[in-house]
Amino acid sequence: MNKIVLLILVVSAFSITSVHAQNKDSLSFDERNKYIYYQVAEETKVKADTLYERALHFLKNAFENDRLKLSKEDKDKAILTGKGGFMVTKKALVSMQDDAKITFNMVIEVKDGKYRYWFTDFAAIPYRRDRYANFSPVDGKKIPLEQGLRKLGQKTLDDYLEQTLINCRNISGVLKTYMQKPSGTPKNDGIKRSVTTKEW
Incomplete structure (x- = not known):
């Protein structure tokens, strides 16, 4: 009996920690009711x-x-702001086609010994086939992802949110490598290195 209770406690503790770990690295809502990916x-x-x-x-x-x-830098407050976007594709009969471009804002704030960053203001710019059979953005149509369920549908919104989370994680990984190493371009010591093709 004690072993069963202990097993149940271990399984429930593991499931709670795994759910907590998933929630920490996911999209959530901020105080403005907008999607946000936030990390410290x-x-x-x-x-x-x-x-x-x-x-x-x-x-x-x-x-x-x-x-x-x-897009904006403020050295006095130690805040940097960037704007970006990425393409979301969907599968057609034989190939992949552009479905939308997701735009976002990224904010980086630094202090001694730590930094935080977040992605927010996600919006989808839908693409459609034009008269020349090319996929191009629909003029004047920009859908905030918070309104995506009403304007895009559940399946499309889920796909966009999944791609948004993957993109945020990728950019976060690159940011972490930049923050761990010294910045700047490599120094050129003026020595030309030649390549020998005789030995390999």
Whole structure:
């Protein structure tokens, strides 16, 4: 009897911790009732100025301009803001086709030894086939994901939210690598290195 009770307690504790871990790394709603992906990370023994420079280097160099670019910087408050977007595709008969572009804002805030960042203001710009059989964005139509259930439908909204979460996790991974290493371009020591093709 004691073994059964102990087993039930262990299983329930494991399920509670796994649910808590899933909720920590997922989309949720903020105080404005908008979807948000929010994370706090520590970089002990690193000053706020250094973290700010690394975050600035990340927003300027990590991705192409249409994927993520710097939109505003405030060194006094140690806040950086970026805007970006990514394509969501859906499966057609034989190939994949562009379905929408999801746009977002990213905010990075730094302090001594830690930083936080969040993605918010997600909006979908639907794509449709034009008269030349190319997929292009629908003019003037931008749907906030909070209104997606009403305007897009449950299945489409679920697909968009899943792709949004995957994209946020990917960008977060790149940000963490930038925040852990010194920023800047590698120094050129002026020595030309030649490649030998005789030995391999």
